[in-house]
Amino acid sequence: FWYALESWAVRRANLVIAANHERAALMQSHYRLKRMPTVIRNIPPAIARGAALTHLAPPPPGVTRLIYQGDVSLDRGVGRFVEAVAHLGGAFELVIVGGGPDLGAVDELRHRLNAGDRIRLLGRVPASDLPALMASAHLGVVCYPTSGLNNVYCAPNKLYEYAQAGIPMVATPNRVVDAVFAAYGVGVSGEDVVSCIRAAVTSRELLIANIPRFLAENTWTDEASVLVDAYRCLLGDPAGKERAR
Numbered sequence: 001f002w003y004a005l006e007s008w009a010v011r012r013a014n015l016v017i018a019a020n021h022e023r024a025a026l027m028q029s030h031y032r033l034k035r036m037p038t039v040i041r042n043i044p045p046a047i048a049r050g051a052a053l054t055h056l057a058p059p060p061p062g063v064t065r066l067i068y069q070g071d072v073s074l075d076r077g078v079g080r081f082v083e084a085v086a087h088l089g090g091a092f093e094l095v096i097v098g099g100g101p102d103l104g105a106v107d108e109l110r111h112r113l114n115a116g117d118r119i120r121l122l123g124r125v126p127a128s129d130l131p132a133l134m135a136s137a138h139l140g141v142v143c144y145p146t147s148g149l150n151n152v153y154c155a156p157n158k159l160y161e162y163a164q165a166g167i168p169m170v171a172t173p174n175r176v177v178d179a180v181f182a183a184y185g186v187g188v189s190g191e192d193v194v195s196c197i198r199a200a201v202t203s204r205e206l207l208i209a210n211i212p213r214f215l216a217e218n219t220w221t222d223e224a225s226v227l228v229d230a231y232r233c234l235l236g237d238p239a240g241k242e243r244a245r
Contacts, residue, residue, distance in 0.1 A: 007031060014234055017227075019155035022176055026153060038230045042157040045220040046164045047131050056095065056122065058136055064092050064201055066170070067137035069130060070158060072100030072121075077143035077172045079109055084193040086113035092197070093118040094141075097125055097133060134165035139200055142171035142187070159186075163214055168207030170200045184217075185210040 010016055010027070016037040018024035024037040059065040066085065072078055078096065085094040096106065096119065103121065110119035125133065134140060140162030145151045154176055162169050169187030171177045181187045186207055188200040200207065 015230055017230075020153065020176060022153045023155065026149065038226065040223050040227050041218070042155045043160045043218055043220045043223050044157050044164075047128070056120070056133065056136060059093060059138075062091060064139065064197075065095060065137040066092065066139045066141055066197070067095045067097065067134055067167075068141035068143070069097040069134065069161070070100075072096060072098050072103045072106055074102045074105055075145050077145065078102070078106060078141075080172065080193045081141050081143065082106060082109050082115070082119055083113065084197055085118060086110070086115035087194055088197065090118070093120070095120045095122060095133070095137060097122045097130070099124045130161065131165055134162055134167060137165075137167055138204065139197070140165070140167050140169045140187075142169050142174075142177055142189075144172065144174050144177075146173070160215075160218060163211050163218075166208065166211065168200060168204060168211065170196045180214075184214040186214050 010031050011033065016027065016033065016035075017040050018027055018037040019040065019042050021039050024039050027033065028036050066081065068078060068081060070076075079102075081094055085092045103123070106119075107121055110116045110121075122133075140158065142156055142158050142162075144154045144156070152175065154174060156177065159169065159177065159180055163186060169181075170193070171181070171187055171189040172193065173189055173191055177187070178189050181189055188196045188203070188207075190196045
């Protein structure tokens with residue numbers, strides 16, 4: 001029912017928005033749209049870091065901290081990073097921020113792997129705490145399932161949030177994420193999570209050096225201007241139509 005309703009509505013909409021170019025192309029083909037949907041990427045405005053963290057100490061000297069923030073679901077691949085950190089030993093730790101259906105399962109997994117003291121589950125935190133939490137880590141984790149078009153053509157705001165916090169990333173394979181890493185060199189992805197983490201640690205300084213260009217070329221200000229111009233076109237504003245071309 002909902003698919004039929006969406007199919008009916010999307011062909012009659014005056015404005016269709018997609019979260020990335022891959023989704024836009026797929027939607028145009030699938031729904032046989034006359035025009036490509038307007039792309040407004042999931043780039044959040046940069047958030048100033050809040051007060052110093054009181055509920056998470058900095059990592060000990062010589063310890064590499066990974067952080068994952070988002071939905072805690074084993075289907076997403078969070079468990080792979082728990083297992084990887086357990087395998088890598090005491091020089092690594094993982095902070096998991098967020099709630100989700102598998103929070104309890106992840107808690108059991110970390111204890112079963114005898115890594116409970118190096119896998120920290122913070123649960124949900126205020127959005128204002130996220131920038132400082134991410135900045136306390138060395139690497140940000142990005143992971144998605146490999147099935148379902150919504151996952152295959154993901155549009156993760158995590159990419160931009162980690163970069164805004166100044167940290168490079170490590171990810172499971174995904175065509176959208178892989179394309180960003182290939183274009184900007186801000187992360188490492190692959191099936192072998194342990195090898196990816198090691199590679200990201202080895203090349204971390206180079207990855208960090210690539211972040212400023214990534215941020216400069218991917219801003220919410222630019223996305224907002226596209227959105228405003230799209231609305232102006234709907235209202236018949238000639239200036240909006242000219243910029244939208």
